[in-house]
Amino acid sequence: MIVALIIIGVLILGSAAAAMLRRNLIHSALLLVASWTGVAAFYLWAGAEFLAFAQILVYAGAISMVVLFAVLLTRQSRDAELPVEPATVTRTASAFAVTASLAAVIGAAVSTARFPASAAEAPSATVKEIGLDLMQEHGAALLIVGIILTVALIGATVIASTDKKRDPEDAP
Amino acid sequence: MTPLHLCLLISTALFCIGLFGALARSNTILVLLGIELMLNAANINFIAFWRYGPSHGAANGMIFVLFSIAVAAAEAAVGLALIIAVYRHQKNIRLQEATVLKG
Numbered sequence: 001m002i003v004a005l006i007i008i009g010v011l012i013l014g015s016a017a018a019a020m021l022r023r024n025l026i027h028s029a030l031l032l033v034a035s036w037t038g039v040a041a042f043y044l045w046a047g048a049e050f051l052a053f054a055q056i057l058v059y060a061g062a063i064s065m066v067v068l069f070a071v072l073l074t075r076q077s078r079d080a081e082l083p084v085e086p087a088t089v090t091r092t093a094s095a096f097a098v099t100a101s102l103a104a105v106i107g108a109a110v111s112t113a114r115f116p117a118s119a120a121e122a123p124s125a126t127v128k129e130i131g132l133d134l135m136q137e138h139g140a141a142l143l144i145v146g147i148i149l150t151v152a153l154i155g156a157t158v159i160a161s162t163d164k165k166r167d168p169e170d171a172p
Numbered sequence: 173m174t175p176l177h178l179c180l181l182i183s184t185a186l187f188c189i190g191l192f193g194a195l196a197r198s199n200t201i202l203v204l205l206g207i208e209l210m211l212n213a214a215n216i217n218f219i220a221f222w223r224y225g226p227s228h229g230a231a232n233g234m235i236f237v238l239f240s241i242a243v244a245a246a247e248a249a250v251g252l253a254l255i256i257a258v259y260r261h262q263k264n265i266r267l268q269e270a271t272v273l274k275g
Contacts, residue, residue: 001175002175002178005175005178005179005182006178009178009182009185012182012186013182013185013186013189016186016189016190016209017189019193019205020189020190020192020193020196020197020202020206020209025199025201025202028202028205029201029205032205032208032209035209035212036212039212039215039216042179042182042216042219043219046179046219046220046222046223047223048219048222048223048234048237050234050238051219051234051237051238051241054238054241055241058241058242058244058245059208059212059241059244062245063208063244063245063248066248066249066252067201067204067205067248067252069252070201070252070255070256071201073256073259074201074255074256074259074265076264076265088198091195091196091198092196094195095191095192095195095196096192096196098191098195099188099189099191099192099195100188102188102191103184103185103188106184106187106188107181107184110177110180110181110184111173111177111181113177115174115176115177115224115226116226117226118176118223118224118225118226122223123222123223123231125231125234129231130231130234130235130238133231133235134235134238138235141235141239145239145242145243148242148243148246149242149245149246152246152247152249152250153246153249155250155253156249156250156252156253157253159250159253159254159256159257160252160253160256160257162257
């Protein structure tokens, strides 16, 4: 049980770290697909099958496609892969310092924390229970999420398709 | 070390990898992907506490993660649309060169 968790963790963290360090954007995007699939495997491991499939559909399916489209639409010439500048080195070093100290603080806090013992049997949530929960108890939240998604997608289309031409009366 | 601790450590590491990507990389798309990684780390925490919490009545952890995934999808769509809009104006998506708001 715990060995499987360790393997899943190594998959998630290894591919995420590799994705953040690669120079090639397409490699990064594909490595992140592996990382998101690893997160889905974690959900399966924890017994949340519905979420695992939602994660695969949304992240590995939809978001990765959108990211790949964005990468290809904003593709630069090869010489745009700039050499590392001093400013970039400073930024990378300070980012690493911030991240490492945050990791140390949270890691220490987590590993010394004592949590109440978990319940004896694993929780179970069938799709039927989740559906009833969503539609009854969290019905308002479901509606709001639907509105957010609609507004966000319409807004994304408008932002990405705006032409440079503007109304003449808009000009200063 | 209990499985709960291990889950939390994995999510801490994932959050820190995402934070490093968001802070250190100069490509806007990678910054957005770093933020997505941080969101995923938060979702892992929800599921870990749902699975190993002291009591589980309702499936609240799962529901929360479901909504979080939906919001993350909306955020990714808007973010990538913004990146494409910036690219159209400046022919570049490096953060250091996107210093002008008025196209």
